[in-house]
Amino acid sequence: MSWVDSARGSDFPIENLPLGIFSEAKGRRRPGVAIGDYILDLCAITDLLDESWREDLEQPVLNGWLARGQGATSELRERLIEILTDERYRDDVEAQLIGQSEVRMHVPCLIGDYTDFYVGIHHATNVGKQFRPDNPLLPNYKYVPIGYHGRASSVRASGEEVVRPNGQRKAPDADAPEYGPSRRLDYELELGIWIGRGNELGSPIPIGEAGEHIAGYCLLNDWSARDLQAWEYQPLGPFLAKNFLTTVSPWIVSAEALAPYREPMPPRPSGDPQPLPYLDDAADRERGGLGIQLEATLTTEQMRRSGVAPHILSRGSADAAMYWSAAQIVAHHSSNGCNLQAGDLIGTGTLSTDSVSGLGSLLEISQGGKQPIQLANGEMRAFLEDGDEVTLRAWCEADGAPRIGLGECVGRVVPAPAL
Amino acid sequence: MSWVDSARGSDFPIENLPLGIFSEAKGRRRPGVAIGDYILDLCAITDLLDESWREDLEQPVLNGWLARGQGATSELRERLIEILTDERYRDDVEAQLIGQSEVRMHVPCLIGDYTDFYVGIHHATNVGKQFRPDNPLLPNYKYVPIGYHGRASSVRASGEEVVRPNGQRKAPDADAPEYGPSRRLDYELELGIWIGRGNELGSPIPIGEAGEHIAGYCLLNDWSARDLQAWEYQPLGPFLAKNFLTTVSPWIVSAEALAPYREPMPPRPSGDPQPLPYLDDAADRERGGLGIQLEATLTTEQMRRSGVAPHILSRGSADAAMYWSAAQIVAHHSSNGCNLQAGDLIGTGTLSTDSVSGLGSLLEISQGGKQPIQLANGEMRAFLEDGDEVTLRAWCEADGAPRIGLGECVGRVVPAPAL
The missing domain is CATH 3.90.850.10 (Fumarylacetoacetase-like, C-terminal domain)
Structure with a gap:
């Protein structure tokens, strides 16, 4: 169960965790994960993630990340479940949640074809x-x-x-x-x-x-x-x-x-x-x-x-x-x-x-x-x-x-x- | 008339000057212009070119350069004609000519569609x-x-x-x-x-x-x-x-x-x-x-x-x-x-x-x-x-x-x- 209350019953409970690319007003495009009514800014929590992921997660599109294959996405997912369910992370991570209504979402990849x-x-x-x-x-x-x-x-x-x-x-x-x-x-x-x-x-x-x-x-x-x-x-x-x-x-x-x-x-x-x-x-x-x-x-x-x-x-x-x-x-x-x-x-x-x-x-x-x-x-x-x-x-x-x-x-x- | 002798009678006389992307063995991809049997490495002569062009010419694809429109290509062409016809440039520039048979040519752009x-x-x-x-x-x-x-x-x-x-x-x-x-x-x-x-x-x-x-x-x-x-x-x-x-x-x-x-x-x-x-x-x-x-x-x-x-x-x-x-x-x-x-x-x-x-x-x-x-x-x-x-x-x-x-x-x- 996630410590994000709005997760339950929404499109985006802890079992979903889809990735997307968002930006705030005047901000740069970057990856986030949906949880309840929020988006968690992945670039803001890279110190909690595997260091080797950073290169592909600090990008304005997800092509590089997706190219890693399902194994990487599975590992990221597992880690995000840990972070979003364990209360010990709550204080640090809650500050990096942004209301989905506050951001603009973009096409998540540079589509080759x-x-x-x-x-x-x-x-x-x-x-x-x-x-x-x-x-x-x-x-x-x-x-x-x-x-x-x-x-x-x-x-x-x-x-x-x-x-x-x-x-x-x-x-x-x-x-x-x-x-x-x-x-x-x-x-x-x-x-x-x-x-x-x-x-x-x-x-x-x-x-x-x-x-x-x-x-x-x-x-x-x-x-x-x-x-x-x-x-x-x-x-x-x-x-x-x-x-x-x-x-x-x-x-x-x-x-x-x-x-x-x-x-x-x-x-x-x-x-x-x-x-x-x-x-x-x-x-x-x-x-x-x-x-x-x-x-x-x-x-x-x-x-x-x-x-x-x-x-x-x-x-x-x-x-x-x-x-x-x-x-x-x-x-x-x-x-x-x-x-x-x-x-x-x-x-x-x-x-x-x-x-x-x-x-x-x-x-x-x-x-x-x-x-x-x-x-x-x-x-x-x-x-x-x-x-x-x-x-x-x-x-x-x-x-x-x-x-x-x-x-x-x-x-x-x-x-x-x-x- | 170009000081590059092979230009006359080839596909690539001074009147042509097409751009392409090439690489040498283990070298990076970069733009060049065809003249006679040669390719002129544009990255090697940027000091002879307009400084504002550098950003788009020092790239592995020509998308940025082409986005500038026909005016930019026309200015580059004019400047290249000057460089490749005026004997004063010959000593410096001739060293930057590479035989076309020595390089590998690539698709010149990242093709969006x-x-x-x-x-x-x-x-x-x-x-x-x-x-x-x-x-x-x-x-x-x-x-x-x-x-x-x-x-x-x-x-x-x-x-x-x-x-x-x-x-x-x-x-x-x-x-x-x-x-x-x-x-x-x-x-x-x-x-x-x-x-x-x-x-x-x-x-x-x-x-x-x-x-x-x-x-x-x-x-x-x-x-x-x-x-x-x-x-x-x-x-x-x-x-x-x-x-x-x-x-x-x-x-x-x-x-x-x-x-x-x-x-x-x-x-x-x-x-x-x-x-x-x-x-x-x-x-x-x-x-x-x-x-x-x-x-x-x-x-x-x-x-x-x-x-x-x-x-x-x-x-x-x-x-x-x-x-x-x-x-x-x-x-x-x-x-x-x-x-x-x-x-x-x-x-x-x-x-x-x-x-x-x-x-x-x-x-x-x-x-x-x-x-x-x-x-x-x-x-x-x-x-x-x-x-x-x-x-x-x-x-x-x-x-x-x-x-x-x-x-x-x-x-x-x-x-x-x-x-």
Whole structure:
């Protein structure tokens, strides 16, 4: 039990201890660990930590630290548990706690590459149905963990405003496209995977070792302009429809903290092919499922003004959505020799469940815009309007383990730049 | 005229002066400028340069220098011309020239993001024909400079070996895919664009200013595994088929050095739509064409052993291939607010001309593998075999200006890792 009272019952009890990068007004960016309502400034307690850690912990990004691999994170975690539970440290350390509301959180790594996958099979099916009602999933889906490269430069931490993008969009009955503000702005509820130890170019990561290359997880909102996407995406995939912004929750929740909530991967439906050997691992089948509960809510400008509670867009879980595990994602990504590096970010793709209450995007919820939904205050939404704020949350619960949370991933839409 | 004798007639006369990053055995990485057969170590002549430049020139990558914009590069260029032509500097400076064959060249920037475009209209048409004989170009092609994100971590400088990737490939008549070495390994002849000054997230670069954000150009080989690509690319685009390696020539040939060879953009064929206003600029129409000659050659293991001259795969030119200009690429990329950063790399896409002698990939040359070509020594090739080496070269010639070159972009294929 931590001597930090607010830890119990929060997203960040002593069992979580996620790392992040924060700054105070005019202060430098540096690593901290979340405990209850606070952040513990790691640079302020280096005399309590292993001296050899200092080089990588006194940095404005966590790349160097994550490159050390899961062993280092585990040792740091163990030491932090000691410090935050033993009353003897309390006097010294309590002074180094800063209220989370007092600091600004940043993207925790310098992201070398950001890749987005598409492992949510219900999302892939729902989206596919809008284009190919009789044949929603393409033939490769159950063999290939489909992914594509995204934009690293426009990944931002929770709270960044969402500038509505301008872009080319073409109405079905129009002769030519126009350039202007997206009219079909959407969110996508995803998990993010932070890479720890990397691999050398030309040396794939075997599936049995893939889990060790994962430092931790976060929430990820893959903002999407559906009208730009529909017009641009063939033949090379989404580009400007996505790369104007990707928002992540700022805390790296470690693979170790999530271990008590791991589950078996759901059995493949009868008739589905088994994964090819380079993607197949008994331990991953047993423990590859992520028992993470997911939620997306919407608050409009009008709802904020009138004090109406957020509208719940989606509630689901990662294990009910993911056809491929995180380890399969990592093994596949490197299977051609592609080198992953510490601090790389990988999105899972939209994590919709097979229930109407578990759809992770408005494209699915409003059936491509054809069925706008009514919010609690009577407003209607097919896609996001200026002033709308989307909040993603995630948490884990299991027998014999307390609830831990991933924190929040928030973004509010602001108008497009004038043309 | 430079006092460096080898400058005349080489790729690197005094009119070129491209920057790159080099190292000697056990030495640190640092910037140099190419002159004739030599590289001039900029860190060794900082006392001859503006003191304020030192901070960004004494670095292992050129990102900081490129972020200063074209003005700084122009001033450095002017000063280097003075130093390398005025005999008074010769005694001091000659000692700082290192033979290019003595050093190792590196990727000149820490690449934040690498994007690959598809502006070679003949390439897009040739590839499209293999899938859709009657309708090779998709309806968006003449409105949208099509692009997609590539992998920054696997960009390497000329000379890096090309490890044949393993991956999923499915024969048309097979029930299921297999994982194994690519059997359809290909090269793609492209130009690379290095971004100089960037833009803020949410602030598009207007077409009229786009050219100022380009630091320079290089050659780029977008190695491609066509069998992996065919199986994986739908619906989100190429991924493992491309991200195992991208090779660039190591020299950043500045926009200013290329200025004498700029040409009007070819007029759009009658019936083609005019670019939307955000992509349309009179000055770019007049001077947006890149008068760069391109060549790709192949040397097989057997040819090397028997001393046979390289086989010319392709000879063409950038201006005969590009439907969209470099400025249009940059303006489009940022048109949704996506932020470009100094040191970002953008590929043009394969630059095939409309002639059979100007095809920039084996996919086109061998018509999807159906028409293998015979090499000078009688060997046949549909795609690349282990031991094959592809060399890309480019140069510019114009009335009243000497020939300048972009250097070489070389890669030799080595066998796939054992399964």
